[in-house]
Amino acid sequence: MSSVVTMVKGFVNGRAVEVPAGTTILDAAKKVQVNIPTLCKHADLLPSAGCGICIVKAKGNRKMLRACCTPFENGMDIVTHDPEIVKTRITVLELILSNHPTDCLICGRNNDCELQKIAADFGIRDDRFQRILAEIPADNSKGTIILDPKKCIKCGRCIDACQNMQDVWALSFIDRGFKTRISPAGDIKLSESPCVSCGQCSAHCPTGAIFEHDDTRKVWEALQDPEKYCVVQVAPAVRVAVGEGFGYPVGTNLTKKLYALFRRLGFKAVFDTNFAADLTIMEEAAEFVERFVHGKGPLPLITSCCPAWVDYMEKYYGDMIQHFSTAKSPHEMLGVMSKTYYAQKKNIDPSKIVNVSVMPCTAKKYEITRVEEMFASGYQDVDIVITTRELIRMIKQAGVEFESLADEDADLILGDYAGAGTIFGATGGVMEAALRTAYYNVTGENLKDVNFKDVRGLDGVKETEVDVKGTKVRIAVAHGLANVKYVMEKVKAAQKNNEPLPYHFIEVMACPGGCVGGGGQPYMVTDEIRKQRAKGLYDEDEAMEVRCSHDNPHIQQIYKEFLEKPLSEKAHHLLHTQYKSRPLYVK
Amino acid sequence: MVIETLSEDVRKVVERWKDKEGNLIMILHDIQDRYGYVPREASLEISRQMDQPLARIYEVLTFYNYFKLTPPGKFTISVCMGTACYLKGAPALIDEIRHILHVDEGETTKDGLFHLQIVRCLGCCGLAPVITVDHKVYSAVKRSDVATIIGEHSKK
Known part of the structure; x- marks a missing residue:
C-alpha cells in the first residue's frame, strides 16, 4: 500500500524549500543548511516547546513561532535570524542562565554540555539578571544516576523519556513557576520511586541535572594499588559507541583498540563480556530446551540479561517471576568466572582481583549488589561498573592517543567469542543467539542459515515464528519498556483464558534499540545512530567464522575443565540467580 | 494519620x-x-x-495552589499580601509568624494547631495590614502583636 505524501512549499531565509506536510520549521530549515538553535528539542523525542530558543518569524505573522513544534506550511516565508530574533534568543538564554549554577569547571558535563555550548555560541559574557538558584539537594539515593535539580533547565526531556519512552513514571514536573522542579511523585527519593536506573533520562539530559554515578575514581584507585589485580571486561554495545567520543563514524567497531587501551591503562587481564554472552547463551538455551522440550518449568521463558528490566519485572510483574530465565547476565557470569576459574588457573588470590565492567548501562551499577548470588565467588563478583561515557572520560584523562593504538587481542581464556556473543548488544540479539544454540540443542545440528532477520531492527515489538525441524517456536522481542506491556498482557490473557501461549520465548531489553541505545552510551542518540551502532555489531557477527556460542572453543573448554555441562550443579551455583517480587505502588 | x-x-x-x-x-x-x-x-x-x-x-x-498535601491546622492563619497590606508591612508579619511557629507558607505546625497561608486582598484595605485566624479579623497588626494573637489561640 502506498500513501501519497503531500508536499508543502515555502521559503526559509529567502531560499525555496519543499518538504512533506507535517515537517517542522526546524527540520525544513535544515534542508537549506540552516540550523535553528534549540535547547529542549532532542531528535529522539517529541518537541516540548519548553526553552523558547528556537523562535523564528513568519512574514505576515506578528507573533514569533517556535520552530521545533510548528509545522512548515504552504507559502510560509520564514526568517530564522535577524537582529530582533537574535536579541530575543539571547534574552531567553540569559534568563535560563540566571537560574543555573556557574560551577561548570567542576560539573560532570563540563565540555560536553548543551547549555554550555549554546552560551558559548551566543557569546554570553556577563550576568545580566540576578542569579536565583533552586536550593534543592542532589538525590544520590540510587547509586546509579544522580538527580541534581539545581542544574535543571526544565526542558522536560527526561520526563518524556521516563514517562513515554520507558513507561516508568519515576520523574515528573512538580509545582509550577519558579518552584517547578523535576522530582519523583511528591518529592520522594528516586530510590523510593519506580526508577529502574535505565538511565535514559541521563542520556537525554542537556545539562548535568541527571548524571551517571561516576565510578572512574574507584577504577583509578584500584589500578594504582599494587596489591590489586585489575581485570576488565567490555560489553558488546560499548565497542561500537566509544568511537563517538573520538570523532569516529558512528558504529565503528573498536574492539581490538579497546583491548590495547585497557592494557595501557594498567589492567592485568583483558576479557570480553561477549565471551560471557556465549556462556549465558549456553545456560539460557539449555534452560529453554528443558522447558520447551522436556516440560521442566513454565513457558514462555523470558530473558533476564537486562538489569533495568529485571528491576521493572520485580516491581510490576512479580507474578511472572517463574518465567524469568535464572541465568545471570553476561558480565556477572564473567565476574564470577574471573574470581573462580581464572583465579584458580592462574593461581591468583581472588580477594586481590578487582573486576571492572565497562557497560553501556547505568542499571549495571545497581545489578552488581542486587542479591547475594552476585557474590557467588565468595567475593563481590563484579567490583566496579563504568559506563561508556565514563570510559571516554578515562581515556581522555589517561593521555593515551587512543586513535593511534595498534590492535591487540583479548586474553582468550575469558575473551574469545562467537558472533552470537557480539550481537547481544542489539535488540533481538539475545534471542537470535539463543535460537542458534537452542536449535542445535534440539536437533543436534547447526542451522544452515544462522541469521534471524525478523528479530532485528527497531520495531518496538517483533513477533515471529521459528521452525525447529517441524516444531514451531513462537517468539517475541520487545525493547523500550513502554513496549513490554503489550507482550506481557498477551501472555497473561492467554494464561487467564486457558488459550495456547502466544509465545514460547520472549526477549526484553529496557532501552530502545537494546544496549546500543543504553542509558550509559554517548549523548544525542537517535534511531539512525542506534541502527548504525547495531550494524557495527551485526557486521562483526557476519564476518566471524564461529557464529554460534556452542562452537566457541573456549566455551567448550570452560565446561570441560570447570563447569561440567550447562545447568550442572556447579553452573547453577555460579551462573544462576533468583528474583523476588518487590511491589512498589502502581507506578 | x-x-x-x-x-x-x-x-x-x-x-x-x-x-x-x-x-x-x-x-x-x-x-x-x-x-x-x-x-x-x-x-x-x-x-x-x-x-x-x-x-x-x-x-x-x-x-494547583488550591490542593493541600498536609493536614490543615486546627486554626488557619491567613496573612494578606495584597498591595495595601504588603506596603503596610505584611512581610514582617509573615517573618514573625515563621519565627514563632517554624512554619512556611502552606505548612502546618508539628502540633497540628496552626496552618499558615498567604492570601491576596481580603477586601478591607483600610484595615491594612490584616491577619485573620479562621474567621476572626485582626486589623492594623504590628509585628509585636503577632505573638499575642498566636497566644490567644494556643490556649484554646
Missing part, C-alpha cells in the same frame, strides 16, 4: 467521576473536601483504582 474508610471513600468518589472527561482533578477536589487535604495514601489509592501513575496525580496536585 490512618483513615480506615479511605479505600471505600476513594472508591465512591472514583465511581462518581469515572466516566467523565478530566475527572482526575474533580476526584482530587472531592477528596480534599472530604479530608481537608489530599493524603498521600489517598493519592496512592486513586492511582490504583484509576490506573493512573502517581507521578501524574502529583503533577496535578502540585500545579
Whole structure:
C-alpha cells in the first residue's frame, strides 16, 4: 500500500524549500543548511516547546513561532535570524542562565554540555539578571544516576523519556513557576520511586541535572594499588559507541583498540563480556530446551540479561517471576568466572582481583549488589561498573592517543567469542543467539542459515515464528519498556483464558534499540545512530567464522575443565540467580 | 494519620467521576473536601483504582495552589499580601509568624494547631495590614502583636 505524501512549499531565509506536510520549521530549515538553535528539542523525542530558543518569524505573522513544534506550511516565508530574533534568543538564554549554577569547571558535563555550548555560541559574557538558584539537594539515593535539580533547565526531556519512552513514571514536573522542579511523585527519593536506573533520562539530559554515578575514581584507585589485580571486561554495545567520543563514524567497531587501551591503562587481564554472552547463551538455551522440550518449568521463558528490566519485572510483574530465565547476565557470569576459574588457573588470590565492567548501562551499577548470588565467588563478583561515557572520560584523562593504538587481542581464556556473543548488544540479539544454540540443542545440528532477520531492527515489538525441524517456536522481542506491556498482557490473557501461549520465548531489553541505545552510551542518540551502532555489531557477527556460542572453543573448554555441562550443579551455583517480587505502588 | 474508610471513600468518589472527561482533578477536589487535604495514601489509592501513575496525580496536585498535601491546622492563619497590606508591612508579619511557629507558607505546625497561608486582598484595605485566624479579623497588626494573637489561640 502506498500513501501519497503531500508536499508543502515555502521559503526559509529567502531560499525555496519543499518538504512533506507535517515537517517542522526546524527540520525544513535544515534542508537549506540552516540550523535553528534549540535547547529542549532532542531528535529522539517529541518537541516540548519548553526553552523558547528556537523562535523564528513568519512574514505576515506578528507573533514569533517556535520552530521545533510548528509545522512548515504552504507559502510560509520564514526568517530564522535577524537582529530582533537574535536579541530575543539571547534574552531567553540569559534568563535560563540566571537560574543555573556557574560551577561548570567542576560539573560532570563540563565540555560536553548543551547549555554550555549554546552560551558559548551566543557569546554570553556577563550576568545580566540576578542569579536565583533552586536550593534543592542532589538525590544520590540510587547509586546509579544522580538527580541534581539545581542544574535543571526544565526542558522536560527526561520526563518524556521516563514517562513515554520507558513507561516508568519515576520523574515528573512538580509545582509550577519558579518552584517547578523535576522530582519523583511528591518529592520522594528516586530510590523510593519506580526508577529502574535505565538511565535514559541521563542520556537525554542537556545539562548535568541527571548524571551517571561516576565510578572512574574507584577504577583509578584500584589500578594504582599494587596489591590489586585489575581485570576488565567490555560489553558488546560499548565497542561500537566509544568511537563517538573520538570523532569516529558512528558504529565503528573498536574492539581490538579497546583491548590495547585497557592494557595501557594498567589492567592485568583483558576479557570480553561477549565471551560471557556465549556462556549465558549456553545456560539460557539449555534452560529453554528443558522447558520447551522436556516440560521442566513454565513457558514462555523470558530473558533476564537486562538489569533495568529485571528491576521493572520485580516491581510490576512479580507474578511472572517463574518465567524469568535464572541465568545471570553476561558480565556477572564473567565476574564470577574471573574470581573462580581464572583465579584458580592462574593461581591468583581472588580477594586481590578487582573486576571492572565497562557497560553501556547505568542499571549495571545497581545489578552488581542486587542479591547475594552476585557474590557467588565468595567475593563481590563484579567490583566496579563504568559506563561508556565514563570510559571516554578515562581515556581522555589517561593521555593515551587512543586513535593511534595498534590492535591487540583479548586474553582468550575469558575473551574469545562467537558472533552470537557480539550481537547481544542489539535488540533481538539475545534471542537470535539463543535460537542458534537452542536449535542445535534440539536437533543436534547447526542451522544452515544462522541469521534471524525478523528479530532485528527497531520495531518496538517483533513477533515471529521459528521452525525447529517441524516444531514451531513462537517468539517475541520487545525493547523500550513502554513496549513490554503489550507482550506481557498477551501472555497473561492467554494464561487467564486457558488459550495456547502466544509465545514460547520472549526477549526484553529496557532501552530502545537494546544496549546500543543504553542509558550509559554517548549523548544525542537517535534511531539512525542506534541502527548504525547495531550494524557495527551485526557486521562483526557476519564476518566471524564461529557464529554460534556452542562452537566457541573456549566455551567448550570452560565446561570441560570447570563447569561440567550447562545447568550442572556447579553452573547453577555460579551462573544462576533468583528474583523476588518487590511491589512498589502502581507506578 | 490512618483513615480506615479511605479505600471505600476513594472508591465512591472514583465511581462518581469515572466516566467523565478530566475527572482526575474533580476526584482530587472531592477528596480534599472530604479530608481537608489530599493524603498521600489517598493519592496512592486513586492511582490504583484509576490506573493512573502517581507521578501524574502529583503533577496535578502540585500545579494547583488550591490542593493541600498536609493536614490543615486546627486554626488557619491567613496573612494578606495584597498591595495595601504588603506596603503596610505584611512581610514582617509573615517573618514573625515563621519565627514563632517554624512554619512556611502552606505548612502546618508539628502540633497540628496552626496552618499558615498567604492570601491576596481580603477586601478591607483600610484595615491594612490584616491577619485573620479562621474567621476572626485582626486589623492594623504590628509585628509585636503577632505573638499575642498566636497566644490567644494556643490556649484554646
